[in-house]
Amino acid sequence: MIKEEVEPQETVEETEEIEEVKDVEYTGLCNNPYFPVKPDTFWNYKVQNPSDTYEYVSSFIEIANESFMEKIESKVFNADIKWLCLSDGLVQSEYSALMLEDDSQGMEFTTESYEGVTLPSPDKWIIGYKWDTRYRVRTTIIVEDEQVTFTGDIIIKNEIVLIESVTVPAGTFPEAFKIDSDKSMNISVDIGGTSMSFDAYTDISSWYAEDTGLVKQISKATCGTTTIELLYIEEKGI
Template sequence: MKTNKIFSMFVMGILSLSMLGCIPTPPVEATVVPVVVESTPTTEVPAGNSSGACANPYLPVIVGATWGYKVTGPVSDTFTRTILSVEPNSFTDQDVFGTGVTRQSKWNCDNGNLTALNPASGVSSSVNTENVTIDFQTTEFSGITLPATINPGDTWSQSATLEGVQTITGIEVPTKNQFTVNCTAIGIETITVEAGTFDAMRFDCPITMNITITMNDSPIQTDLAINSMNWHAQDIGLIKTTTTGTGFDSTIELVSYSIPLSP
């Protein structure tokens, strides 16, 4: 029973790193209590367009840009996403969840094509909370996370292998995750969320994952298949994501945002 609980925690931890570009699902701790989400006033600041290699119409890459989201599903939560730093060919973002979890990741940029979990960035991503530390390196990689231009009917994909160690309450467990995300742009749709009503590009992304963790010198493997629908608005970013899959049905919605003008 204890092994099954720990295994579920590890799966959710690695899942959160696999879906940075499409489904920012938080890792789940053993003692997580659902958070009551209170309404957060929308902060509508004139959006600034990022420039250089990281300029993407569907994700303003500007230092200090913040987005507030609420998560509904098996575990309700809130999180704030912030662009921490921007370099000529990369940027770093951070998610801080209401449950105390912090996730940080470095993205690479190439003519507006944005890629999470790129091995060139060193440590690909990390998750930290009171009793959990997760650090992963991308050992194999191909594709992009968010293209520079998206038109209805466009397709793109990203595949990667993440390897590293998850430490939960002092237990170190080697973990490997191989995943593939295949996205198809559907078209512009009008989406209403707590932050307002937006005309947003919808793209659907089936995700397949093969996760292996080693406990007591024995590998434990599981396969997951998850479907996500994502809506991104120009000059704003992610508006809404819905995911479906066994035990992973959830919705993420924008409740507030603040995007500084690009310097």
Template sequence: MRPRRPILTTLLIASLVTTLACNLGSASPSTGEAQPTSDPAQPAPPTPEPAAGLCDNALYPVRQGAAWTYQSTGSPSGDFSYTDTITEVRADGFTLSTQFTGLTRTQEWICETGGLKALQMGGAGAAASVSTQGTTAEFTTSDVTGISLPREITPGMQWQYSLTMTGVTAMPGDQNAQSSGTFNLTMQEMGKETVSVPAGTFEAVKFQAASLIQLTADFQGVQVPVTMNGSSLVWYAPGVGFIKSVENSDFGGTPYTSTTELQTYGIP
């Protein structure tokens, strides 16, 4: 008996919502939560000097052991928290570990003369594992083009980042749905703002992000197209990293707004 299309679409979206959130956040110990190292009631710590080399980025400090904990609310997959930790730094790249409750994902980055580039989608499938019982989605990526976060950003600057992804959605009853598609992201600098989040108050750079995920899932011969458009505002604080995003998206005619905020952070 073939599954109803709305059910499969909903399960895929549960995964994509966090995939999108983590990618917007990623410029977005590997099995332990970050410990609070900042207190909103205390003065903000001085901005650390960035490390020299290709990974030097004023808006995203690439330091081994740096950790950021976030809380996301309002998405169709439910509210959740996660911790990003830089577990390894190399001359030409670094490894970012994203930990959800009982689940960890790793993401490799490379450092180029133009800036930082993620080679995988951040946290792919993690929200589905946490919020959709019995359903897990795993994606692998290829054909990565563009840049995630430029080394130098000028007022009004715009840039693109895109990749191809393939994956499997494991559904209840030992059934799998093969899926493939593309992820495209366009970012633009929108000026500076003072932003307050649980981790503190920061002078931040504001960006507007437009994203598009297009997937086709094949389940028992049924081709199910999934398209997800998103428009977000994203804030990065110099010397701190990603601190907040507000995402407005629409799938299947149902709009939603989700907010992700930095809760605590520690940068060696």
């Protein structure tokens, strides 16, 4: 008589547990079709600013139900950006991670607190929806050969203004959501009773496509205009 070998039931249970953990990457508060967070997927972008043209790659690691890390890699800078997933939407918890190019370039910020979200929850993606994002920050710069610590506020006022077609190297997205953002920065310090301040303003237009994420962004500041466009998306390990 030939005896059949039967795989232990534990193996099946272990497989089911692995699949359940993997599902966390696509569900929960972090699941936003306008900013899809997927493992082994790489968004490749091109940046053009007044002083340089370069590419960067965005990917996601440490994906959980309430947070994830966005990994940015380029020849200009590398960054690990922590995102928090809230009932109202997704928020970058560190302001310094928001900057690719604007009037505050060259400064390193420490975020003391934040309010609001960076991107709203999926049910709020309708024309006319408005929200604010606020950061309380501090930074140290050199003033007359001395290190001086400035503190201040960054306020970003956002509004979904249009659904329109946008074309970038990655293709044409016929129903992209356009978000207009007005960013104001006021950094100040008192030195020996004398108040000093730094003000900067940036106008930002961003286009997001469902199941794709950011496809284009144009930032206009005193230092010039910066354009970011999606080149292609690469999926690995599938």
